[in-house]
Amino acid sequence: MYWWTGTGYIVVKRGRHLVGKPEKPKSNTLERICILLLLLFTGFVLLNSSFFYISEVTVTGNKSLTPEEITKAAGIPIGENIFRINLRDAAARVKAIPAVKDVRLARRLPARVAIMLTEREAVALVSGRDGFYGLDEGGVCIRKVNAADPLPILTGVGIAPLPGGDLTTEGFRTAVLVLKSLDGDLISGLAEIHITPLRSVEAYTTEGVKICFGRPEELAEKGKMLCGILKEVEDRKVVYIDLSVTKRPVVKFAGQGVHESADNAPVNAAGGPLSGSDAGGTVSVVP
Incomplete structure (x- = not known):
């Protein structure tokens, strides 16, 4: 006879009371073995089924590089199982191309590998x-x-x-x-x-x-100023433009002397601002 006391079972046998531990449920060993076998079978099918043999490698993001150059560097063979290739190693091989700035590879089931890259741009x-x-x-x-x-x-x-x-x-x-x-x-x-x-x-x-x-x-300011000057004098022969002093740019035209302005406007050979007949309009310079 068993009696639960809250902390254990009391076993009553021939007038003696024995305290026993709660019984533990037995593990389902057979169920675990079945799950393991199922996982092994699934892995075997994925790694060996012709359904997952690579049939195409696509490349996107390339500009100067050809898809052939990129796929050759990646070294992904057509016909290989898509789960057997190491995408990290393939990406590292593509990244070794100097023109490649960044690259990412992805499996596109069932049989395609996508290579997405960003190229470096020469400046x-x-x-x-x-x-x-x-x-x-x-x-x-x-x-x-x-x-x-x-x-x-x-x-x-x-x-x-x-x-x-x-x-x-x-x-x-x-x-x-x-x-x-x-x-x-x-x-x-x-x-x-x-x-x-x-x-x-x-x-x-x-x-x-x-x-x-x-x-x-002050390169940003000089850049804006240069753009404005070139737009105003595009129909005239300019020898040089001096932006060394941002507030006093100097423009020299062919066959004329050099003059500086006292303000932030470029000057012509006569010492006046580039306006009217000199440049066909007022030169716009950002101070």
């Missing part, structure tokens, strides 16, 4: 030991390019490394800041940006106009 050209190389704004060398590429050439910033390497000189960082201060149309009209040994900035347009930025200070 300028820098001379290397055997030609010109395109570098992104972080200084990463992307690839060797033709000197006829429309991007501006940076000089006085050091020698370009081989593709995949970094250029981290102060001169390069300064040149990038200058580029960021200019709008796209203005950048497309630049042929060169030069950093002098004294760390002042000079630029040359594709038409041969020299632009003196002076010290790399």
